[in-house]
Amino acid sequence: MKKLLSVMILCCCSIWAFAQGTGLLTGHIIDKNQRLSLPGATLRLSPGNHYTVSDQQGRFEFLDVPAGNYQLEVTYIGYGKLSKSVTVSAGRNAEQQLALEAGGIAGKEVLVVGDRLRGQAKALNQQKNNPNVTNVVSADQIGRFPDGNIGDAIKRIPGVTMQNDQGEARNIIIRGLAPQLNSVTLNGDRIPSAEGDNRNVQMDLIPSDMVQTIELNKTLTPDMDADAIGGSVNLVTRAAPNGPRVSATLSSGYNPIREKPIYNGALVLGNRFFQNKLGAILSASYNNNDYGSDNIEPTWKKDDFGNVYLEELGIRQYFVQRIRRNASAALDYKINPAHTLYFNAMYTWRDDRENRFAYNVKDIEPEYDADDKITGYTGSLTRENKGGVGGNRGKNRRLETQRVQNYSLRGDHLLSPKVDLNWSASWSSASEKKDGERYIEYEFEDVPLTMDIRNPRRPTVTPGNVSDGDFSFASLTENNDYTNESELGLKLNLRFPLSVIPGQKGRMRVGGRLRLKDKERNNDFFEYEPLDEFGTLDKMPLFQWNKKTFQPGNQYVPGRFIAPEFLGGLNLADASKFEKEADPSEFLAVNYKAKESIAAGYVRWDQDITSRLSFIAGVRFENTSTTYDGNVVEEEETLKGTRSVKNSYLNVLPGLTFKYNATDNLVLRLAATTSIARPNYYDIAPYLNIVQEDEEISAGNPELKAAYATNFDFMAEQYFKSVGILSGGVFYKHIKDFIYTYRNEQYNTAQFAADFPGQSNPVPAGENWSYTQARNGNKVKVYGFEVALQRQLDFLPGFAKGFGVYLNYTFTKSKADGVYNGDGEKRSGVTLPGTAPHMFNASLSFENKFFTARVSGNYAASYLDELGGDDFEDRFYDRQFFLDVNASVKLTRQLRMFGEANNLTNQPLRYYQGIRERTMQAEFYRPRYNFGFKFDL
Secondary structure (H helix, E strand, O other): OHHHHHHHHHHHHHHHOOOOOEEEEEEEEEEOOOOOEOOOOEEEEEOOOEEEEOOOOOEEEEEEEEOEEEEEEEEOOOEOOEEEEEEEOOOOEEEEEEEEOEOEEEOOEEEOOOHHHHHHHHHHHHHHHOOOOEEEEEHHHHOOOOOOOOHHHHOOOOOEEEEEEOOEEEEEEEOOEOHHHEEEEEOOEEOOOOOOOOOOOOHHHOOHHHEEEEEEEOOOOOOOOOOOOOEEEEEEEOOOOOOOEEEEEEEEEEEOOOOEEEEEEEEEEEEEEOOOOEEEEEEEEEEEEEEEEEEEEEEEEEOOOOOEEEEEEEEEEEEEEEEEEEEEEEEEEEEEOOEEEEEEEEEEEEEEEEEEEEEEEEEEEEEEOOOOOEEEEEEEEEEEEEEOOOOOOOOOOEEEEEEEEEEEEEEEEEEEOOEEEEEEEEEEEEEEEEEEEEEEEEEEEEEEEEEEOOOOOOOEEEEOOOOHHHOEEEEEEEEEEEEEEEEEEEEEEEEEEOOOOOOOOEEEEEEEEEEEEEEEEOOEEEEEEEOOOOOEHHHOOEEEOOHHHOOOOOOOOOOEEEOHHHHHHOOOOOOOOEEEEEOHHHOOOOOEEEEEEEEEEEEEEEEEOOOOEEEEEEEEEEEEEEEEEEEEEEOOOEEEEEEEEEEEEEEEEEEEEEEEEOOOOEEEEEEEEEEEEOOOHHHHOOOEEEEOOOOEEEEOOOOOOOEEEEEEEEEEEEEEOOOEEEEEEEEEEEEEOOEEEEEEEEEOHHHHHHHOOOOOOOOOOOOOEEEEEEEEOOEEEEEEEEEEEEEEOOOOOHHHHHEEEEEEEEEEEEEEEOOEOOOOOEOOOEOOOOOOOEEEEEEEEEEOOOEEEEEEEEEEOOEEEEOOOOOOOOEEEOOEEEEEEEEEEEOOOOEEEEEEEEOOOOOOEEEEEOOOOOEEEEEEOOOEEEEEEEEEO
């Protein structure tokens, strides 16, 4: 890193010496009426081939401009063209403040650009001028005011679908590639993961109110972090305005599934001070959503005779309250035209309170006749509550607190007419904490059962006559879980002119990046034995489940459960009432610590070949060093010791991207790039968990390699002057060393001795146990295409001019090689988990001066989510279709009234096992409605 800094400083000094006879042209572009910055504007100086693009703050700079008189021309989709005479003097900065008028001429008609189209215009201008394959979406473009989280907006982007949790979009899938193959950044800084097992960023933690623009990078350039095989989502927060800004949103809604209200509020304040040198913007939001879900979870089994039946059936009802609070701030200080500093801060805090009532039919055993046909079943029935401590914080619900924070300081500096430098320092963290999560379970064993699987989408298992008095106390537990990840990031970039083609623009960039990460999971778990017997269920305070409103159907009869107030009111610390004992089997194997440092450097060369054809060539080097500490556990509860493993590897990542402006509005892009996906944290932790009773072994794999992808992309984009785009492209990815879950049902004593030398061997000679571990497959091929249309129908007459369409479709196919089944045999015809083959978005909107409305549909086909030991055990995420409607009316110039309805299709979260008809999980949420007011000054 020191050598890299020395080279940069030497370059600065050398280039400074050659700065004679040239000057700078810098400035700022805004919307003339709204005084908002305009990012992505194209600026050209004539004569000569001098051009640049405005950044997120609307700022621009021309480096190394020969002294003289020029004509400055600015073009922006949806805005009128601006032309202005400027003079550049040697060694000086000719600063310009430019204002564009929304609208302009489209054909023979005057184009009228409303509020929503202004946001759409900003996004399309940035997308058009980006050098790589991207999709850019503004918050206004989505047409929704108080979305609960940013995931609902992201799923509208071509090639994106989301995995849901409790009805909210959580994990992002890009071009059919699973969440662990993608990355999420905030203003270019990585967002840590609050989850203990993986690197997934929970998108439902991030409110949409704080985001100004969403950038989806589908191909990478050498100056970007490389760990994004599917793509990288960059969330750009609000920038300081160019004048006074006040915005407020207040709304309320209704959740039919639990008949509870929704409360939303947001506030944005901004202005510039000290003769416009200091800009500041503060924003805050609040979302309180009290809802829930209805769920069934069957588990299927095939016996040695080919009979298929349920070995377990879970029926669950959730009562969930999520309160999300967010505060963010952005400051910029213009020291002088050549030097600007920026500070950003973001803090999100979410409380997730949950009661879960779970009726389980488990340990189902079939009874056979002489012909090996099933004649009946027996099993155990349980009624279990999940809850938490009483009081104002817990409210008798399990309380899960998640916090994400990010702080960054950066600077942009023009060191001379030929050289600019930018740097940043950031710190971020994400944590998830559960305090006092309680479970109480009552059980009735050895019950004769009747099973009906004629409709495997809604299978039922019914006992004979059962009463509350048949259920006896089984267990009472409490656990406390904590996961935390933090990251310190440092970045330095240097840019200077370098062209090998006379008369054409060329730029060289070099830079370095350091990321220092810490990850820890520290859970505990305790069992409590009441010293005074609780007795049978009928003698306890009970909660009655209303089966009539249960979404999967009233054929599911769960019965009554322990009242949440009773569970939350128990004083488990009272030794005169409860005997406390730790249960290490629940936490020893999952706890670990990890340190990861990533040091990166890159070289990027941008060169124009002609006035229309350019390329980016470069290479990135990323060195990853890891230290992981995990536990060695035998008999589920005996800590035999710890394992500590260190690893280091270097990835060399070349890339080449071409961009061809065939016309002023037709852009062609061709890219050959490389990228990686690092293993999930827990997969690489060196734990070993031995469960002798079940003859099962699971282990981490410190030898896991990062998956390495070679990517090829071609994209064509036709932009419309009337704010729109028609695009289409193809992509191909060759992924080496992809990661999957390996299962071996024939694991023997010799294999254990080879895998874990020095460890006591638990597998008896001659026996076969079950073994599970994350492993690298050989290779996987992913390919597909995408098409998109975004167009205002301004060519239609009269009233119809206000309609607009938004359509996109993505096809993805994959083929994996090197996946082995539970018998150690290589599987064929396997797809990469997470690869959704079909994704489709359709939206019809209308806008005039007073009214806007949108109807939106989102579809994703079913896909393999998790590989089982064989195709019978494979887990699939079922297809889903969401229908949403929203509208707003302008009451005054500053005030709007709006309403929205989400999930009108009552789309469930559904998994199936092996074949589509065989439900593994079906969870329903019902629609959601929201109404309110938005004020903008």
